[in-house]
């Protein structure tokens with residue numbers, strides 16, 4: 257299983273033939289809302305080296321105490337640093353982060369190079385040197401930026417074809433072959449990592465209550481999870497559009513999800529190909545499979561777009577469009593934010609502001625975690641989305657010069673005020689190893705739906721109060737926070753939020769001198785998983801041989817490891833046998849499972865074909 261070739265063929269690779277037991281192993285009005293800018297900085301006596309100190313705690317600084325004692329000074333700091341992007345109705349408040357003027361001056365210097373690197377990236381430089389790739393997600397929302405006319409055409413044509421296809425699906429012009437309703441009603445999205453998190457976030461944030469097609473996801477190789485999704489579809493499988501998403505086209509979890517779904521289609525007497533859509537790079541295994549099997553449609557992923565920044569490619573746009581989400585608005589929001597984040601002054605660049613605060617709060621070495629707290633249910637998955645964007649981009653062992661740096665920035669969070677009843681206790685009073693980002697949404701409900709549940713107070717006022725209260729309570733105890741405010745959750749604001757964080761990650765990576773666009777660490781786990789499955793095949797083959805003897809020769813774990821030429825893998829062999837046993841596979845184990853050395857194993861029956869395979 258070390259090689260991924262043949263992944264998309266549907267022949268089962270392991271052929272257990274009989275069950276056995278080796279049981280029980282322990283198992284407002286937008287126009288009227290604007291903030292003024294003041295230009296009076298507050299001098300906080302903290303410096304860059306203090307920022308780099310892991311143990312730094314602003315509650316112990318005189319400056320912090322001064323600010324707390326002096327609401328006017330804090331208000332001035334607020335006004336001085338408040339960022340607003342009027343067209344997007346987006347605001348960023350960094351006043352509750354304790355950076356100093358000296359720190360900002362030092363950062364201005366560092367950001368010069370970062371802005372230049374970003375400019376070069378947008379012009380098509382090989383910004384991902386380890387993989388020799390350009391990094392072009394910014395072109396997706398402004399194709400004029402693409403460094404070659406052919407790329408521009410490709411981006412534009414793909415967007416047009418996504419919109420046309422989804423219109424045809426929604427209108428029923430393209431019908432499922434055997435659905436009584438005559439229209440596709442469901443989407444089953446199969447993909448993992450960047451090929452799932454973006455579509456999941458967008459669906460949760462933006463899908464209308466009654467979308468033209470409802471979406472569900474298979475984003476793992478958990479058989480029970482897959483069964484659950486298929487079972488939930490029930491007879492609607494016949495009107496389900498299955499979108500298989502994989503940039504590489506060779507990710508095992510996605511391959512497995514596809515094979516499981518194809519099996520369900522066969523069992524239901526349905527023709528999968530007529531309901532299958534692939535989003536992948538040209539000529540990938542998935543692409544070739546889809547082409548050869550004659551799937552309903554194929555959409556391209558590009559070499560120059562990374563999985564975790566693929567939300568504005570077909571990966572995010574097709575599922576969104578099919579749910580009735582205005583994808584062009586989402587792209588416009590992102591494009592506007594891209595423009596805003598090209599400014600080369602930190603104070604006027606929202607992404608640079610974020611990156612600077614991350615650097616300050618985490619000492620530029622990830623010494624504090626970033627807790628993302630959107631106070632809006634529909635933004636629940638934002639922190640999960642950002643987890644991959646930030647951690648897969650910034651979590652790197654080496655810098656661009658080959659020095660060991662073990663960089664990163666840990667991201668977690670769910671939503672407020674829900675989390676106030678879970679872990680905010682520790683954030684306020686416990687170990688001081690984080691900084692918070694509040695995401696505030698001004699509009700509580702669509703106009704005309706609000707009511708006062710007590711005189712002068714709405715449900716949304718409570719949510720607002722909880723956010724502001726938590727922000728104040730954290731600050732009063734020396735815990736720093738950033739607040740990002742949007743007016744409403746719309747395709748534009750969601751596009752803008754995504755673009756904001758994409759740019760912040762890119763800038764931060766540049767100031768700490770790492771490659772944000774590769775993920776070498778993920779490969780080690782994938783390789784090791786492939787090795788485990790290869791070992792399992794060897795174990796089965798060895799056991800089969802012993803089972804085919806007359807009389808059957810039960811084997812100890814040592815004997816199995818020996819015959820697999822893998823004595824150093826005895827623990828893994830034990831785990832493989834235990835796992836197969838727990839799943840009623842063909843093993844017969846004698847002895848005491850609790851004491852592995854006493855166990856002897858053989859198969860339920862000899863498979864002669866496998867002997868000569």
Ligand SMILES: O=P(O)(O)OC[C@H]1O[C@](O)(CO)[C@@H](O)[C@@H]1O
Pocket residue numbers: 448449450451501502503504505506507510563564648775778
């Ligand atoms: O889209 P693919 O190629 O299936 O990859 C899925 C995910 O796997 C990763 O490569 C990490 O395993 C992510 O970067 C990516 O988003």
